[in-house]
Amino acid sequence: MGNTRLSTALVDADGHILQLWREATPAQQGADAPIPLLERMVAEGQEHIRRECNQTPVAIGIGFGGPVDHSTGVIRRSHHTQGWEGVALGKELHEATGLPAFLENDANAGGLGEALFGAGQGADSLLYVNIGTGIGGAVIIGGRIHRGAHSNAGEIGHVVIDPWRGPVCTCGKRGCLEALASGSALGKAARRRLQEESSLDSSLATLPANEVTGTKVGEAAQEGDSLALEIIGQAAEYLGLALAGATNVLDPEMIVIGGGVSELGDLLLAPTRQAFQRYATPPVAANTAIVIAQLGYDAGVIGAAAVALVECDLR
Amino acid sequence: MGNTRLSTALVDADGHILQLWREATPAQQGADAPIPLLERMVAEGQEHIRRECNQTPVAIGIGFGGPVDHSTGVIRRSHHTQGWEGVALGKELHEATGLPAFLENDANAGGLGEALFGAGQGADSLLYVNIGTGIGGAVIIGGRIHRGAHSNAGEIGHVVIDPWRGPVCTCGKRGCLEALASGSALGKAARRRLQEESSLDSSLATLPANEVTGTKVGEAAQEGDSLALEIIGQAAEYLGLALAGATNVLDPEMIVIGGGVSELGDLLLAPTRQAFQRYATPPVAANTAIVIAQLGYDAGVIGAAAVALVECDLR
Secondary structure (H helix, E strand, O other), rough: OOOOEEEEEEOOOOOOEEEEOOOOOOOOOOOHHHHHHHHHHHHHHHHHHHHHOOOOOOEEEEEEEEOOOOOEEEEEEEEOOOOOOOOOOOHHHHHOOOOOOEEEEEEHHHHHHHHHHHHOOOEEEEEEEEEEOEEEEEEEOOEEEEEOOOOOOOHHOOEEOOOOOEOOOOOOOOOOOHHHHHHHHHHHHHHHHHHHHOOOOOOOHOHHHHOOOHHHHHHHOOOOOHHHHHHHHHHHHHHHHHHHHHHHOOOOOEEEEHHHHHOOHHHHHHHHHHHHHOOOOOOHHHHOOOEOOOOOHHHHHHHHHHHHHHHHHOO | OOOEEEEEEEEEEOOOOEEEEEOOOOOOOOOOOHHHHHHHHHHHHHHHHHHOOOOOOEEEEEEEEEOOOOOOOEEEOOOOOOOOOOOOOOHHHHHHHHEEEEEOOOHHHHHHHHHHOOOOOOOOEEEEEEEEEOOOEEEOOOEEEEEOOOOOOOOHHEEEOOOOOEEEEOOOEEOOOOHHHHHHHHHHHHHHHHHHHOOOOOOOHHOOOOHHOHHHHHHHOOOHHHHHHHHHHHHHHHHHHHHHHHHHOOOEEEEEEOOHHHHHHHHHHHHHHHHHHOOOOOHHHOOOEEOOOOEEEEEEHHHHHHHHHHHOOOO
């Protein structure tokens, strides 16, 4: 479930997508419009699958972009759209379909998907970091989501990295990793620099301020723009510091970076690895791979399916 | 196994010490003298237990102050004394006694001891932080030590907190938690302040510089010395920040603080909790208790016993 798109897929036990349907999320705020649509998509999907593929789905996994109570299938909070708090989405879909339905935070689902079917295959444990507009994450141990005691494990985006000089985060704290290294942080840092120094030689300086987004910073960096590269380098410095800290507590076998910003590839990864090497404990620094996620845009549906597969003991 | 003392104890499956022997660690560097002494202590202990208590020990747990390979029982590095690297201490004691023998890092052993028999009883997961001369730690999940992929989990002492202005750590990095909030860091911070400001109104100013240790800072704070309280407050600020960061990744049910510096009790804990509240994610901040360890000086032997009990499936 995304802010702009609802995707439904039939995924097999090896993580392969057999069928995929996408529809725009109704613009109306709250759950009133999307839930009936979601139920219709799932019902139509079930029917289509039975008829065309001669398959019978056995369970439903749902990835939601916010904190959920996975044990009851209830949405706790929605950061991006209002009206979802307290919605028992798991139960709604279970009742609409008769199938067991499992609700999970999308970062946890994405991390589990990468662990079972993506960049983390074969690793016993991993730290997954999803860098998009914000920064989410997940901890996978022994092929299972480590949710923690308050369903807050893996929330590396709100680890405070620089409370002294860091910008204020959307959560209200100063210097969270999200405020330093997310897609929005890249855009904001560029706008600040352009405002402070009017004579910067950067392609970003030719854009209206409100068009200087993280995406534009990424595009400029890929064309070698020095301001954009500097901003990404600074974000990577903070990211490497945060990953080193998390590694010293959790010591995962590997770190997988997903989300839109991860599409920068080595532009982001090379300086992140350098910072990680400086800040992590030496024997661990040398032996903890930091890699880009493999599932890309399919992470959402494959991750949601992974949740259902694990919950049903099919993986 | 401590730098100054070897302690051997008979501990029952409920974590109660039935017998305890202590001897000074031979001053000679390396393992040549301590190992025969340790073997003698264990053999004498076994004999004594059979005769006096009519008990038969079933396993040996050993806590060592440095990184170990728990699966082979081999010491990896010794930070404090030379000549221990590569010593197969588990095997040595197994061969000397005929009992299964399990070697573990002392912070891991201490954390497991607190989880099973101390402040963490009943908690499903905890982060244990041992603040003494240095800072060690452990992660306990589901009543087991979470060692991580490279036996480095729980090493919160070397999480880099302030690489910009923090002092250089014994590990060579700048701004590790250990360099900011350990016992030695307290002493060092006090000495620096006293050197920089000659007119400070503090009982510490009356001591020769080399006697201004972390212990003295603690004593002065307990008597209300404002410099000492300020230094502990600053250390607590960094500690709270580090705990909040670890909590956002791991989300333990509770945090247990042990080691000599934890004897400061609320002098350390109150400002640490305040900082933690500011830096941790709100719902988690409100529901994650930070408490002082309960096993005190017995943490070493009870923790080592806990390791053996868990390995033998007796807990």
